[in-house]
Amino acid sequence: MKKALAGMSPDDVQQAVIDSGMRGRGGAGFPTGRKWSFVPRNLPGPRYLICNCDEMEPGTYKDRVLLEKNPYLLVEGMILTAYAIGVQHAFIFIRRGYETPAANLRRAITEAHEAGFLGKNILGSGISVELDLHLSAGRYICGEETALMNALEGRRANPRSKPPFPAIKGLWESPTVVNNVETLSNVPFIISHGPTRFKELAKLPEASGMKLFCISGHVNNTVCVELPLGMTLGEIIDGPCGGMLPGRKFKGCTPGGAATPYLTADHLNLPMDFDTVAAVGSRLGTGGIVVFDSDTCMVGATLNLTRFFAHESCGWCTPCREGLPYVREILTRIEAGRGVPEDIDILAEHAKYLNYAFCALAPGATGPIEALLRLFEDELREHITKKCCPFRR
């Protein structure tokens, strides 16, 4: 931060992030520097920066670990980002339930204030940044950036229509940048070590930087580790995770949280980066890998995820509010051995048409459903023909 304030213009900071090629770590993987560049220059009135820490997806817990270990990184990253895009008031929107990270952040913010890194005229640079922490009332939809802004404004957490995009009209109708905890926490490194160094951290030439992976499921070590982008799925499971649980075989996993289509054993050699995972019909998402062994019923797993999404729908649009419970009902029946062959057609139809929902929640929820149909159709049919779950003992 001292380096930036002393020797870099806001544009330099932004350019460094653009050059670093960093893509957002919150799930969508949008290039961070480009997102910043959409904020109109020289527009009168305030602009805002929001850190999205509404980490609520099953299987994703990297932001929690990050904030439990080092909240200062986020505070510094936010000061740098605020400097780059000319923000004087930034917010951290943190999930209800993350009380420990919130306490850590509060302490970090107080300490930053005391050290003169926050508040008016930071280190005599003439730059002022206020940073406020907001503990969410708690809904998954608050992680959707426009719903988050509604929640922060004190409204119902329903998503807003885009356009206008937040960079033009966001919080209180002002230009707003919303970034993930991990994204912002990477900014200090990019500034201190330079964009090239950051880029080179990745294992693939097209990829850029390190990424937090949080792995859970049927592996020996369920860990949250920072790994270079481009490591293969197999390397991650066999390395930091210490391989599968004794006697278990890898069957599949979500590569990046509950809203990403499954990967299977065919993908163990797949380098884990945004584009490579997208190329096989899934998404790197948040890096929340949930590993399933060969004894896992994928219908049951999908049902479990769908239950979550159906419950967390905000209720704004019809497909999400009504379609997800529809899918949940069908999967419940199939899992209980009461499925009929026509159910598969209905599921397929939902996997397609739920994508026309208002925001990304329902399309995200179709990820596992679509992958279930594409990769595990025989398992589905077995449930229906045997009239029971073949994995239940």
Next chain:
Amino acid sequence: MPKLTIDNIEIEVPAGTNVLEAAKQAGIWIPHFCYHPALGSVGACRLCAMKFIEGPVKGLQMSCMLPAQDGMVVSSTDPEALRMRQLVIEWLMINHPHDCPVCDAGGECLLQDYTVASGHGIRRYKGKKHTFLNQDLGPHVQHEMNRCIECYRCARYYQEFAGGDDLGVMGSATRVYFGRFKEGKLESPFSGNLLDICPTGVYTDKKARFRARYWDYEMAPSVCPWCSLGCNTIPAARYRELLKTMARRNDQVNGWFLCDRGRFGNSQVNDPERPRSPRLDSREVSWDVALDMLVGRLGELNQIHGEGCIALVGSTRMALEGATLLAQLAGLCGAGFLCYYTDQEEGDRNVTAVSRMTDDNTASMADVQASDCIAVLNCDLLDEGPMMALAVRQAWRKGARVFLVGGSSQEWTKTVSIEVSDVDTLDAVPFADFKRPVVICGTLRNNPAYIENAAKAGVKTAHLLSGPNACGAALLAKEHETTSLAEALASGKVKGVLAIEADIPAELLTGIPFVAAADWLPTDLVKRADIFLPTTAWVEMDGTFVNNEGRGQRFRRVMNPGLPIKGLDPAIHPPRIHSKTAPGSDLRPAWRVIAQLMERLGGDKVVEPLTGRWEKLRDIPPDGEGIRIL
């Protein structure tokens, strides 16, 4: 003006028109629930999906969310779009109870229409439906939350459009609930619009509940008689009972909505106390006897007391037809006084306001909505013209400044949740800083000098007058240089009064030897009158009101008059004495009563009451926007 192609039809629409509206203009109706022209697009229901084939946006899109743009080629019949719309209906029907047979919205329900249109007929979903507890929303609005399809129209209307804060949306996912945040009746004076805006049967009219189906109703375009604004209505009647009133769209006047006073003011038409037969000294007589006696008594009075002892009194609630004929009757019967107002001040204020009105300087409610600066002169809008408060709110929502001049009531501004600035005088309002300023001036509290002052501001003014035809009455009062009844009585010359639909306190006429009244309301004067003639209510006749901005609007007969079947003495039902007419149906429009008196006094037969400057109001379509006659 963007040009686009929808289902192979090329159409050019004004910039900013969304594709759904553009399709409507091309004659293609795209089903939609959450979109409403008055509330805008929000993209919640996902029913208006269309396939965008060419142009800046491609693929399956919600047509309400996209403004029409040059080069768009759009299909409403694309299989994917059709399937999406079918699925939305199927999704909504997952939880909608199939209670159409006992639902009052049945027959006037968008969900029914679109479900049938979509072709969704067989239930595939095997789970249970969710259920909710209903709320008691007060005497007018029935709540049935199980029917809800979560289009969010009610919450958006109630909070955003009407500025209410007691009803809205709670919960999430499939437990989304629309209702009041705590127990009690709806607080907004515009709550009745929930009945119109709900696309299905969540909110239905409590008083009209279980009384009729949509196709049973007698309906006609009408105009609200309960203030001077002239909001357009569709009253609905069955079995000689006025059951409910719905809003009729008129963008120049009330837009899409009504106030609760107008919507729920039906009971007086059905009042069992309503006088329904001519009476002579409290005895029921035939029309001919009553009319002959009245003409005779008027002649006698002239003979005994000399010409000029009779006062003819009209009112601001009598339709224009009667009001114009009243002046002609005055000439024929040698009346000394023609009065359109009972109260001197009321007359002065109305006439002063109307005298200053020209086509250019008068603001309609549409002008108020489009204004960027509104000065309200000492009046309570919820009292003098409730829908005007809603118009002010729409302007305020678009950024207009609202000034309350000279201690105007604050209460109404809280009811519609707007921010206002207080100023002492009209001069303190910075009109010059704004492009489309308007003044709203009431006549209930402001004296004539003050009203005149409002006109001097040089700004378009909306005057609030004292009745549905107050402007027409004031124009006639000015033309015939009439006095008020109070002034006439003060002269001491009045020996006989003929009051047609006039609200005269009975004690005012103490000592007047002869009083005749014609009315449809059971007023005190009706009971005291020596001769009484029953007239039809506005829904039982064709007629014209001239509203506060000088807009002549026709209303059509909705129902034939008669005692409502509900409430008839069971002993006389079924009828033992057979008749070709319904009991209590022998009422005549006020203008017809006046015309018959004129004929008896030697006048020509009146075929068409509106003549001279009023002639152009004869043939205006009742479902149009009306015409200004200033």
